[in-house]
Amino acid sequence: MAQESTSVEKRPSSLDAHGLLGWARRCVEHLATHREEINALNVFPVPDSDTGTNLLYTMRAAVDRAEGEEAWIAEGGGSAGAREIAVALGHGAVHGARGNSGVILSQVLRAVGEAATFTVVDASTYRRALRTAVTLVDHALSDPVEGTIVTVLREAAGGAGRSSATSLVEVARAAADAGAEALDRTTSQLPALARAGVVDAGGRGLLVLLDTMVEVLGGQAPERPDYFVPEDPFTEPSAQCDGTDGGAPESSADTRYEVMYSLTHSDDARADELRSALRTLGDSVVVVGDGGTGDNARWAVHVHTDDIGTAVEVALSLGRVTEIRVTDMLDPVGGSPSTGHRRRDGSGEGADRTGREPERTVVAIVPDGPLAELFSGAGARTVDPDEGGVIDAVLALSADELLVLPNGELSRAQIGALDAALRDVDGNALILPTGSVVQGLSALAVHDPSTTLSLDGFGMADAAAATRHAHLVRAEHDALTLVGRCAAGDLLGMVGHDVALIETDPVDAVCALADRLLSSGGELVTLLLGADYDDAATQEALTRIRDGHPDVEVAGYAAGPGRVLAHVGVE
Missing domain, CATH: 3.30.1180 (Hypothetical Protein Tm841; Chain: A;domain 3)
Structure with missing residues (x-):
């Protein structure tokens, strides 16, 4: 246990901006240390082992935003307050959230920003922040499930509320201990976790943050048991609940895709409308905001679904959709035979008959010179439209899969002719709607050869449309x-x-x-x-x-x- 020789009166009663940012940085360090442990606990709904990674990525995004805010204020000759750092942490987490657990973490950080005074985070702020986080998360989730990170958060808030201490470290300790007790109970609350013999992965990640607050304030983190994973956990998917990140009950154990994107130029009412629409398309639905106002406000959207296109399309009339990310949960590393090359005769879905993965090439239609060098430097092959014979030049490229960026250099008739020519050759090809070279560069920046051709093209087209x-x-x-x-x-x-x-x-x-x-x-x-x-x-x-x-x-x-x-x- 932590050393008790220091009197309660001498312990910190609040955190200023520097102390709050120090806590956030320390959270990144501890999440990095515990990432593999948390990933190993992530056995349901699919053993994709990414909850620890998602939490770490989200917390890093929060710290990056807060450090940028601190530097910007310092450049202007000012000094950041705790509220400014807390708000920046929340904004950064929402903008950079990964996975269901990362989205929920973003709301915890957002709540600190909404609760903090300008100068400090004190005991009353911490209590209020945890209560606010519970409210935000309950509202954001389509159907909160007990025995997950939601339960750990709620019990931590209850522990802080029951503490009558005026010292922040004592309130933080009460919250962390209550969260740890709740985490221990998650194994018995969810059948999927009980069969695997593990605690909830998202809840374990949240406890890291709660314990880090105690460490920063008191000098030593509470001792916790080893949240070990049995050597051969039984991870058969269950149709009853989502045991990792606090989302909705799984309607299908075979739901394939995790779809995430950002929504801007919207409002809370339309975010609620989107949440309701997504519930008809999938599960683990989370739609959370960063607390901003007007066009600067942003919502992080998360859903597990088999209908990627509709999950994105329902948001198009409700705001501006950007930063689309799709993960194949049944094949997260892209090794499924369902990804890739198809021969003209319809055979060879996925890898070809030799077992070779399909080769994918991005070709940019762009004049020779500095612009062509930009595209080449980013990994694309280039074809000069001024040289003539664009179709022959594209067809001469050796690749199983082609992504073509016209960049506004081809007429509609030329694009139609190129499309017809590409349909008569082996392999697959997509012509993406890049109407200028700047849209082409934006598309190329998000090119992901590790995913399927259709998902890669979808993400690139979305980046182009957002430019x-x-x-x-x-x-x-x-x-x-x-x-x-x-x-x-x-x-x-x-x-x-x-x-x-x-x-x-x-x-x-x-x-x-x-x-x-x-x-x-x-x-x-x-x-x-x-x-x-x-x-x-x-x-x-x-x-x-x-x-x-x-x-x-x-x-x-x-x-x-x-x-x-x-x-x-x-x-």
Whole structure:
């Protein structure tokens, strides 16, 4: 047990911003230490052994966001308060949540932010935060199951509430001990856990965080038993409940996919509507927010389902969907014969007859030069549309699976002809809807060769669709546009096929395009600047956009000569 020689009065009665961030960093360290233990406890609904990894990833995302917030405030000459750090931890966890357990963890961290005063987290704050977390999690889950992380959280909140101590360390100890007792009981509460002889994995992860608070405040973490795993646990899936992360009862032991994505430009009412819709499509439904307001608010969405497309489509009318992630729970490492290559005669589903995994190639239609080098550097093969023979060049690439990025360089007729040609050859191919080179780069950034062709293409297409884009060209003659009359030589800012602005200075033009796209939000601006931009003009454009939008990341690359003077993408 912890050393008791220090008097209660001398123990910390609160945590300031530095102390709270120190606790979060220590949580990352302990989750890393216990990751394999927690993963080994994760035996249901499928033994995918990822709960510890998901919790660690989520906590790291929370710390990264909080450290960024602290640095940003310090750069401005200020000093972060505990509430600012706590809110940043919650936002980072929601944005980076992985798995059902990670989503639930994000709500615990969000609750600390909602409960904290500006300067400190004290005993009353901690009690209030745990109570708030219970409320948030109960509301977020489609059908909370007892004997999971939900139970451990509720009992920890009860333990803190029953403590009359004024010292934060004593309240934290009461919460952790109550959580540990609840964790021990999970084995008997769920038949699946009883058969495997283990405690709940998500609950074990939460106890790590509770014990870390005691350690940070009191100098030593409570002693806990070894939560061992029998050598041959019986892990037959049960149709009665989800024993890992506190989600809904499993309607089918064969539910295949875990679908997660982020929802923005929405509100709590529409998030509730989405939660109800997802319950008709699958189970383990969780929809949680980060507590933000307006377009800056974000919800993390999680569901186990066999209908990936519909699970995403139901959200499209309720906000903006981004960061789609799909995991095959029955084949998490991508080794199933159901993934991959199909011959023209219909045989050879999955690996071919030699047992070889299909080779997948991404081909980008992009002019030779700096742009082609960008795509090549990111792992794509490139085909120059200005050389002619695009179809023959694509067909000449040796690959079982092709993902084609047109990047706005092909007409509709050319895309149709390419599609027809690809259907007449062996292997599988997808032509993705990338309408510009910035959309193509966004798609390539999320390319995942370890998953199936269809899921890889789906994720890449989603990344492209989430990238708003514009480009700059020079008017060839006098004309009347939607925004006024232009003269030959003027710079035309094009959004889609429409002229959105007329400028004469290249720097003014590209900055105005970026401002226009950012008017509806965004976190990353990508500039691809052509030959009209020398080093000085490039630096001026980057500086002006960064100064005008300090919360936005801005990246610029040389695009070389061409008809398009500049491309602008916003994600």
